[in-house]
Amino acid sequence: MRRLLGGATLAGLVAGLVMAFGIAPREATQGNVQRIMYLHVPSVWVAYLAFAVVLVASITYLVRRLEAADRLAHASAEVGVLFTGLTIATGSIWGKPTWGTWWTWDARLTSVSILFVMYLGYLLLRGMVEDRERGARFAAVLGIVAAFNIPLVHFSVIWWRTLHQPPSLMKPGPGAMPGIIVAALLVNFAAFTLLYVYFVTRRTVVLGLEAEAEA
Amino acid sequence: MADNWSFVIAAYGLAVVVLAMYWRFLVRRERELDDAGVVRQQLRQAPGVSGHAQTEPGSRSPLP
Numbered sequence: 001m002r003r004l005l006g007g008a009t010l011a012g013l014v015a016g017l018v019m020a021f022g023i024a025p026r027e028a029t030q031g032n033v034q035r036i037m038y039l040h041v042p043s044v045w046v047a048y049l050a051f052a053v054v055l056v057a058s059i060t061y062l063v064r065r066l067e068a069a070d071r072l073a074h075a076s077a078e079v080g081v082l083f084t085g086l087t088i089a090t091g092s093i094w095g096k097p098t099w100g101t102w103w104t105w106d107a108r109l110t111s112v113s114i115l116f117v118m119y120l121g122y123l124l125l126r127g128m129v130e131d132r133e134r135g136a137r138f139a140a141v142l143g144i145v146a147a148f149n150i151p152l153v154h155f156s157v158i159w160w161r162t163l164h165q166p167p168s169l170m171k172p173g174p175g176a177m178p179g180i181i182v183a184a185l186l187v188n189f190a191a192f193t194l195l196y197v198y199f200v201t202r203r204t205v206v207l208g209l210e211a212e213a214e215a
Numbered sequence: 216m217a218d219n220w221s222f223v224i225a226a227y228g229l230a231v232v233v234l235a236m237y238w239r240f241l242v243r244r245e246r247e248l249d250d251a252g253v254v255r256q257q258l259r260q261a262p263g264v265s266g267h268a269q270t271e272p273g274s275r276s277p278l279p
Contacts, residue, residue, distance in 0.1 A: 026218075031217060031218040031219065032218040032219070032220060032223060033218060033219040033220075033222050033223055035223050036222065036223055036226045036227075039226055039227060039230055040226070043230075082233070082234075082237055085233075086229075086230055086233060086234075089226075089229055090226045090229070090230065093222050093225050093226040093229070094222065094226065096222065097217070097219040097222050195234070199237065199238070199241070202241045202242075202245065203241060205245060206241060206244050206245050206248065209245065209248035209249065209252065210248060212248075212252065213248055213251055213252065213255075
C-alpha cells in the first residue's frame with residue numbers, strides 16, 4: 001500500500017513538473033521566473049493542510065487521549081514546518097527578481113514567519129518535556145493555538161496593504177488566471193498533497209517504532 | 216522582464232534537495248528502528264545472556 005502511495009506520489013510530481021515546464025505558457029509580465037509559482041503555492045497549501053490536521057488531531061488527543069492522534073499531530077507538524085520553510089525560501093528566491101529584494105517585513109511574509117516559528121516551537125516543546133504524556137498535552141494546546149494564525153496568513157494580503165500579491169486561487173469572486181495555468185497549478189496541488197500524505201504516513205510509522213523502542 | 220532561469224533552477228533545486236533529504240531521513244530512521252526491534256525480540260527469546268538454558272531453582276536436583 002505504501003509502495004503504491006510512493007509510486008503515485010512520484011508520478012504526480014513528474015506530472016507536475018511536466019505541467020509547470022512543458023505545458024504551462026511563459027507568463028507575459030514576469031517571464032519564466034513565474035514558474036516558481038508551481039512550487040511555491042502548492043508548498044504553502046501543504047503547510048495549511050498540515051497545520052489544519054495538527055489542529056484536528058490535537059483536539060482529538062485532548063478529548064480522547066488517543067496516542068495515534070498525538071503521533072499524527074506530531075508527524076503533520078513536522079511536515080508542515082518543512083513545507084513552510086520551503087515556502088519562505090522559494091518565495092524569497094522568487095521575490096528577488098520580481099520585487100528587487102530577498103525579504104521585506106510586509107504582512108504576508110511576517111505572518112508566515114510567525115507561523116513557521118510557532119510550529120518550530122511546537123516541535124521543540126515536544127523534545128523538551130521529558131514526560132511523554134505531558135509533552136503531548138502541552139503540544140496539543142500549542143497546536144490548537146497556533147492554528148489561529150493560518151487565516152491571518154491567508155487573508156493578510158487582503159486585510160493589509162502588502163508587496164505580496166493577493167491570493168490567486170483561493171480568493172472570493174471569479175478567478176483571473178488562464179485555464180492552463182490553473183490546470184498546471186491543480187496538478188501540482190494534487191502531487192504535493194500526495195507527497196504530504198506519503199511523508200506523514202512514513203513519519204507516523206517511525207514515531208510508532210520510536211515509542212515501541214522507548215517502552 | 217528577463218527570464219531569470221537561475222532563480223527558477225535555484226528554487227526547484229533547493230526543493231529537490233530538501234525533500235530528498237527528508238525522505239532519506241525517514242527511510243534510514245525506519246530501517247534503524249526496525250533492526251533494533253529485531254535485535255530486542257531476539258534478546259527476549261534468547262535463553263539467557265550466556266546462551267545457556269536457565270532452570271528454575273526449585274526444579275534443580277539436589278547434590279548427592
